Every structure is written in structure tokens, then in C-alpha cells.
Amino acid sequence: MSANATVPGATGGPTFAEDSVLLYWGVSGLQGYMYFTRYNDKLWVRAVAATMLILDFVSVALICQSMYYYMLPHFGSFAPLSAVTKELSIECLIAAVITFISQMYFAYQLYMVKSPGITAAVMNSLVILFGIIGLGGAVGCVGMMFLYPHSIFMNRNHVFAILAGIAKGFGAAADIVATIAMCMFLKSAETGMKRTSGMLKSLMHLVINRGILVTVAQILLLITFFATAGHLYWLAVHINTTKLYVNTFFGMLNARTSLQERFATGHMSMSGETTVNTLRLAAPMSPKREKMGELDTQDYAMSAIRVTTSSTVADI
Template identity: 80%
Template sequence: MSANATVPDATGGPTFAEIFGPVFWGFCVSLILGGVSALQGYLYFTRYNDKFLVRAVAAMMLVLDFTSMALICQSMYYYMLPHFGSFAPLGAVTSELNVECLISAVITFTSQMYFVYQLYMVKSAGMTAAVMKALIIVFGMVGLSGAIGCVAMMFMYPHSIFTNRNHVFAVLAGIAKGFGAAADIIATIAMCMFLKSADTGIKRTSSMLKALMHLVINRGILVTAAQILLLITFFATAGHLYWLAVHINTTKLYVNTFFGMLNARTSLQERYATGHMSLSGETTAYSQRLVAAAIPASPKTAAHEKFGELDTQNYAMGAIRVTTSSTVADI
């Protein structure tokens, strides 16, 4: 973004409203998404009793999201209120916004690695599965590295972010968002492939797998579209702050889709938990691992693993039980 792009002149440069208008409306949307995150988090922690690691990651995501929201509020106050009508604040990026960018990178990376964890729980064999998991990790780490590099440049050259954009900062931002989008695309394709391969042709199992695929695809479309839109606005509209409006909402989308996947178990349980499904065959056992990985179940006690009994006191909302000749899986 050039200096002339943010400072109005006599020839009819952009006004204060034209520069900050998109950021203001993006901020309004982020407040709504922040409220949705709070609701999603409340529903998750009051309904489910997952493994400690999953609950710890969920708690971290929620805390980081609230912290990000507070930092965005402070930054919007600084840019729009104390110096209303002046473009002087755009001369430097605030420390709060720098920290928010780092939090955004951590949330994005955590969400992507949680998909790797789900794929790992599937324990699918074959070179394709291994390559896809490796690509998600590599692309996610490259994207995180690019984002950390962006934050470092923002701290080192705060006066070359909004105006007279630093070239290295622009390159690192492109790497962060480009590889982030690539990791999300691969994660979505990988999970859909594994779920598709588990289809046994039995109506109830197929319906459940299709529902899971819809969740995965919708999540992938949302976050990938946000990353691509951020890339486009960052490079194609350098004379405005459209990219900043998209950026402050991308983090919220990752948090909301993360909790949305976890909380989707309630509707799936209500839809498919009527009765027990007695299936057989190795393919069905593989299907169970895929479904359990995509939507993790509440932990079982040793007695449950031994006798295969379902105790509703130890399950937050009950579970869908799929029984084969050799395996009992609580979904």
C-alpha cells in the first residue's frame, strides 16, 4: 500500500470512511462470530466429556479467540476514535495487532493439526494416506513459519505495513496464506477420501458417512475461501484495508468450524442412535475407525472396554454403538 493510497489529497483521494469503512464492518462481523464462538464453547464443555487432550485444545482455542477479540477491539479503538478523521495512525501498526496476528497463526495451525490428529486416529494404511498427512503437516508448518515471519516484520518495521508496504512482509504474508489454504484443501480431500472408502453400502452407515463428509467439506470450503479471499484482497486492493477486514474474521471462522465439528455429534447421535447397528466385516471395522476419528467419542472406562456395556453416566450425550463380530465402537 503506497503512502498516497491512504492519505487523501486535493485530486480526490480516498476519504476516511472509504479507508476505515470496510474495517469497521469487518469488525462488526467479528463481534458476531466471537459471540458464536462463546456459544459453541459453552455447548461443547457442558455436553461432552472428551479426552483431556481434546478438551485442552478446545479450551486453548477459546481463550486465544477471546484474547484475539480483545486485541482487535483495542486496535479498532486506537485507529478510529482518538484521531478520528486523521490518517496519522496508519503510519504504524499497533503492538496489539501484531500479537493478534500471532494468535491467528497459532489458531490456524492448531486447527490444521487437529485434522492430522483425526486422520492419524483412522490408522489408514497405504502410501497415499501417509503422503497426505505429511503434506498437511509440512504445508501447515510452512504457513505458520510465514505468519511468524510476518509478525516479526511487523515488530521490526511497524511503519511499513499499512503504508509503503515492506516487500518482505508481503512475500511472507503470501506464503502464510497460500500454504495455509493448501493445507486446508489437502486435509478436506484426505478426510473425504477416507470416509468415502469406508462406505459399506448399508443405508444407515452410508447416511452417517455422508453427513460427516458434508461437515468436513463445509468446514474446508469456509476456511479455504477465507484464506483465498485474504490473499486476493491483500495483493489486489493494496490501496485499501479490505484485507484487514477479512483477516480479523478468518481466525473466528477457524474457531467456529473447530467447535462446529465437535458439537455436530449431538445432531448425529439424535439422528442415528436409535437402536444398535450389528454389522460385520473388516471394511465395517475400518469404517468405525474413520467415523470415530472424524467425530471423537467420549472416553470409555476399562469395564466398558471389557464387557462392552454402555453407561450413560459416563457419556455426556450417549453414543452411537456399532457392533461387529470383533469390535464394539462407540461413535
């Protein structure tokens, strides 16, 4: 059977796959548009964001093409489900890369926290290690999908199942550790100052919501994959998990605007083509008060939210 088969009697115009790509990619596209038109981050951050957006578009296109092949040209027949398409196999690889990029960017944020002590270093190392193991398991899954396309949906290959468990299990572990680590820092930076405490709580809510969403998705994918081995429920969860990683990635980046507007007491200044938002959380403190561990104030650009204490620095 050809993946390019058409429905008898179909007329010209936009195909099912093309329409679905535009509709399904809409949220990510809007988030990307908001980010690139509002922020002037470092070049490598913008490159990562652009890569995520492109990979997400390709992922959606491959999913739609595969769903078209399974559901429309052979409607009513289960024969196509005997093998996984190459498009879907490639999409699984792209999904693994998207997940890894999102986790490593979160690890970078943890590194920028510069929280002292061995605990912070260990937790950040665990996030990176778990993310790499998860990526390795996912790459192994894709390899099995190309080698044994007829042993993925039906009569599942045991090696494929083990590798999938490793990929999803360690992926969930990386997200859990990253969320706990970031919340520990934000909690340790609490002060008695109303404005800064409010900002820290808002940041913590963002981090927790992101962590809960992606972790629950990974665990649900793991459960449906093994508990319903004779069905394809896990495939629907897999598709939406990839979208969650993309949307939470851009959601964290775009949330800076609302936080800045909510807690700002500063001014806007223009310099050439670069817009800098100078915000002050409170009046600068004396060195004596800094030594007491109270929150110091810093100007920060739109590329980050900077929280500084006498012992920690965070660029969120």
C-alpha cells in the same frame, strides 16, 4: 499517540472495546459452552478446546482495542494508519497459532483414520508440512510488523508481503489437502447399508463445508492482500478468517450430538460423573462378512464417532 487515548467528553461505564469484545466473542463463547457442558473428551482435547477459546477471546480484545485506537480518538485523521499497533501485531501471531492448532487437530483426525497405504501417510504429512510452513511465514510477518511498523499499511515492506503470501498460501494448501484426504477416506468407507451410508454422507458434508469455508477465506485474504495493496480490505478478511477457524473447530466437535441423535438406536447409561452414549449402527456382523469388507459395528463414546471396516478405522 497513545493507544489508551480517550474520546473528549466521554463518560464512564463500559468502553467501546469492552462492549465489542462481548458481542463479537458471543458465538465462540456459546460454542465453547455447548462443548464443555455436553462432552467429556480426553483431557488433552479439552485442553486444546480451552486454549482455542482463550486465544480467540484475547484476539478479539486486541482487535477491538486497535479498532478503537484507529477510529475513535483520532476520528477523521489518517495519521494513525501510518503504523500498525503492537496490539494488532500480537493479534496476528495469535491468529497464526489458532490456524495452526485447527489444522493440526484436523491432521490428528486424519492420523486416527488409520487408512492403509502410502497415499494416506503422504497426504497427512503434507498437511503437517504445509501447516508448519504457514505458521513459519506468519511468525515472520509478525516479526516484520514489530521491526517495521510504518511499512505495513503504507509503503508495504516487500519481505513482509512475501512472508504473508507464504503464510496464507500454504495455509490454504493445508486445508485443501486435509479436506480431500478426509473425503477420500469417508468415500472409501461407503457400504450398501442405509444407516451407515447416511452417517458417512453427513460426516462428509461437515468436512467439505469446513474445508470450503476456511479455504475460501484464506484465498480471499491472499487476493485482497496483493490485489488491493493500497487499501486495508485484507484486514477485515483476516479478522473474520480467524473467527472461522475457531467456529469451525467447535462446530465439528459439537456436530457429534446431532449425528448421534440422528443415527442412534441405542441407550444412555450413567457411570459416576461420566455420561456414555452407547450407539449401534447395525447388528454385529459375522467374521465372514467382515472379511468381505462390509462395515463392522462398534460402540463408541461421545468423544468420537468410530467407523470401522476390515481395512480402516476412523475416530472422527
